[in-house]
Amino acid sequence: MKLTVDERWDLIEKISKETVIFGVYKHTVKDAIGELTVKPLTGIPIAFAVLYGFWSFFGSFAGFFTDGFFVKLFDEHWLPWLQDVFPGGLGNWFYAIMVDAGHMENGILVASDNCFESFGVLTSGFFLAIGVVLPAIIAFYLILTLLEDTGYMPRLAVLIDTVLHKIGLHGFAIVPTILSLGCNVPAVTASRILETKKQRFIMMTLLAIFIPCGAQLGIMEEVIPDTIGFVLLYLFTGYFILGFILHKVLPGKSPEILIDVPPYQMPMLRDVAMKLWMRVKGFFKIAIPFVLLGCIIVNILYLANIIDWLANVLSPVLSGWFGVPKETVGPLIAAFLRKDLAVAQLSAIEMTKYQMITSVVLVSIYFPCVATFMMLLKEGWKDLLGSIAVLALVVFLYGGLLHLIWILLGVA
């Protein structure tokens, strides 16, 4: 038996009438809340609250472990114990690299009394990796995972889409941006979700320059708790200014997006735990070797007087243009390996509050850490060279601009 097209449609209608229950979808409170989080008028206040919760949880959780327990463990027990039992003693080069380089007071070399200043692989290296960075990273990835699994992230992408179009990106760019606040390495990979070469270049350049990673945020929370808000504001402002300029200057397209926004749902404990474990494990595979290697290299450079020589050579730029002490050259070198390590080193240098803000901003923007650098290289050496050229210009101008602001305010 052969049916005509009309007969087929009639048959389909008949079957569907008998087998399918047609109903009216009743709008629920969950749907209505979903709409509220996407509309700018209501969605922006909600996004403000989510960010507040994010940051507040980050501070409380990381502070609980770092200030509450790890500072005490490392400064009062681990460091004195190592200073007692490690062979060599103060002044010995191997002891300096592994435990404590010490510092000069009235011409006498004295032992450090905390792990921020000792700068040994076994003291500062372990303290930074386990005592400071681990709680910060767990807190960050826990909240990020919860936001993803509840279904808030796609809504944030929709909400911020219009703003990100002004800088040549679209709503999906919020994913690498927020991931970058945890670690720049997966964020560079995540920038592949952007469709065009222009978008990917803008995204990678902005990530490499303006987004501090979770480890760095954790150390900043320890070193500059009162001014961290200003530093972040300055960095995020730079993110949009540079993005806008790159969007105007670079050729290429910035297409629209079509996002499937899932309904809100309760996150499942097993999924959250698994994602958190994978992310923290991935981060530590990258971070710990570089933190320890960073301690070794910086200590060797100090012992060989290369840091002092570089500090004198670069003094006109550092002190004259950026307005920071020439001693910041050491942390800037350490920042090639790990930016969290570099910020920790800054805390041991005597400087004013404003110089500290400028130094932290410089460490953040001046070069991606080596792990991010390798990821950028994987994406293509031409893009990497382009990013570095933009970066050099931005560091010089944006760092200098901050010094100019302090001069105008009369505090530099």
Added chain:
Amino acid sequence: MNEKYNLGSVYFGILGVVALVCGIADLVVVAGGDSFSWGILEIPSDPFRGGWGGLIILFAGLFYLYSIKNFSEIHHFSKAVMGSILVWVIAGCDILAMITESIPGGEEGGWFNTLEGFLGTYAPPYAPAIFLLPFSLVIIYHLHKRGGTNADMEE
């Protein structure tokens, strides 16, 4: 049914005004620079908790006030739910901060806090969001009366 919703709109109208006043007070105190204490109430002057947090409490108040226009209608009702969620975020963060402060012994103390120190952390004064918290929980009763949040089909 209508009476229940009328009562709800009056309740959240009052709560909205109170939240709005608390939010504005938070912002005024931050602008002034010194924290404000009155009995068991304390308004922090730091830009994060007072400024950013105050702004969110102000938004919560606005959400409540927008909801009373037609409280029985689902889109307006959901604004009251959102207002409560904003209060829960701020109050929850304040409570979490208290918990994380109360357990460690501090710089001079031992590993853990003394019982006295532990209990002392939870003593007043409290920030405005903590006072708003119990009143904001009334939305759970309304959600329950409405029959939950899950989508369903009707023939």
